[in-house]
Amino acid sequence: MIQNSLAKTVVKLHVNGETHEVMVRSADTLLHTLREQLGLTGAKRACENGDCGACTVLINGETMHSCLSLAIETINQPITTIESLMDSPIQRIFVEKWAIQCGFCTPGFILNCHALAKKHPNADEEVIEEWMQSNLCRCTGYQEIKDAVKAAVQAEKQA
């Protein structure tokens, strides 16, 4: 049985293909741990309520709000953050399609799009819309983001 007392404990997290030791309280969210312990600041702290998607990461390949996951829950599970997609084709697509304004929501959108393209390379408009409703862009650059997502899905299909 995995267990953790009230004290801070050292646990291992598997992030972007590497194993890291972090010191966590049971109450620490994955978002807090990624940012404060590992310096992975791509996952953004915004609503902290699972509403905006800015903190999206992948756990076991599935999109998750890292603000709604305890770090301790994710022991033994592969975690993917936006940092692992540096210089990736999907990053280039978002740049080329101008699917960026202030950039704050962009990591969440890219990770969501990445998971979508992997899982549904034939995603239609309805599926794309359903998935992208998980993320908010306060600059309201949705049309460009939608274009980028479509292009990324298309690229994955052809890969």
Add this chain to the structure above:
Amino acid sequence: MIPFDFEYYKPETIPEAIQTYQELRNQGKKVIYYSGGTEFITFSRINQMAADAIIDIKGIRECHVLEQQGDQFVIGSAVSLNKITESSIFPLLGQTVKQIADHTSRNKITIGGNINSRLIYREGILPLLLSDAKVKLARSEGELVLPLTNILDKELKIGSGEFLVQILVKKSYGSLPFASLKKTKITKVSYPVVSIAALVKDQRIRTAFSGVCEYPFRSDQVEAALNETSLSMAEKINKAVSLLPAQIIDDIQASREYRTFVLKNALHEIMDSLEVAPA
């Protein structure tokens, strides 16, 4: 950030979970069973929920079952809403839970957590009410299977130390005509103004509602009105709405008058889509 500390336990078996709960309770601690955890984290963050220890049931194999066993569907309480939808195991349930929250959240929210929610909506329970679902509870005295309605009094009444392991639905309900409709105020991702799940069994329509009153419900009186063959569609719906088990909600999502208007239209839509044949 969650402003208090708690102990975390992730047992691998039901007896281990029950024993851990009892030991912690004997130490005078407040203990909560934890599954998806979205509600625990969001409420704890704003000091509206607290615990000295949480027991994460996601390590228990039985809570992850999602399959047909004999003549029934077995759905573990820790199965995520998205997994239920993707499995197509019980299409009415899959379609109904697909309307809850957003796609990313549905990777974390579990069916057990949804039907046990502190919020009033608990939309995942609607198909279970329509399909006479049973639940399997883990208790210190052993497992107990009983009809869902036996532990439902506006909300689930699960005893101290007990937890929901599985939901059992007769397979025959998976092939019945159904409809599921959620009406929100503005955006698709929102709490319901009105949410209705319906299915047709033996040429009679069954309906269950969320967002209409302070708790999700299925009502014999409402269904009797909707199945009254001597009435026109409009008369059936007006009579059904007059027989609701509690007052219609009046809140920031919708005024009582508007909610009543939306409810009637939604019922029309449901009845039309199911093309309920006269008995």
